[in-house]
Amino acid sequence: MVVRRRRKIKKYRGSRTVGRGCAKRGRGSGEKGGKGLSGGHKQKWSYILRYIPDHFGKHGFVRPDEVSAEILAINVGDIDEHIDELVEKGAARREENKFVVDMSKIGVDKVLGGGKVTHAIEVIAKEFSESAKKKLEETGGKAVAGGV
Missing domain, CATH: 3.100.10.10 (Ribosomal Protein L15; Chain: K; domain 2)
Structure with a gap:
């Protein structure tokens, strides 16, 4: 079930806490799913599929150093x-x-x-x-x- 919440876009200009209780609570990005792509495997998945589909998983092959010896x-x-x-x-x-x-x-x-x-x-x-x-x-x- 999807939880629906009202976004806090109230304009509390001149207010110290801007509707967040105390000053500490408004510092991170707690109610917005984290900063950037945090939680990308759980949320923001449509963004990852669309814009950076190769973000997760292994890609390519790296030869072992024993095989590719450097020639002096x-x-x-x-x-x-x-x-x-x-x-x-x-x-x-x-x-x-x-x-x-x-x-x-x-x-x-x-x-x-x-x-x-x-x-x-x-x-x-x-x-x-x-x-x-x-x-x-x-x-x-x-x-x-x-x-x-």
Whole structure:
């Protein structure tokens, strides 16, 4: 059964309590079903269905972090630029006329083709872009896929 009440829209201008008894009672939105969309599952349902139908419930899908692992990548130009530092750290070594760099030692998964390559570098990594392979081979180096 729907309860019908008269709305309090009496104009008590100049009155301290405006027909609400004491001042505390008129502060919230008690007789109007709460402020905003409060009680949206119980009242104001027609408003929710019309204007925000997707307000309640689950929507979409979020891939677990374990499935979508982040791939750490580096440009061949950066490897070439910091080759001396990589040798000092032990991630690279010099063999005859070229450098051999193991990307797994610095935690890099993929090598990209950005930048310029001036040294002959053999890079060991999990993945390579086509442009990275091309740039390494042009300078006398090579891309070895399948690093652990």
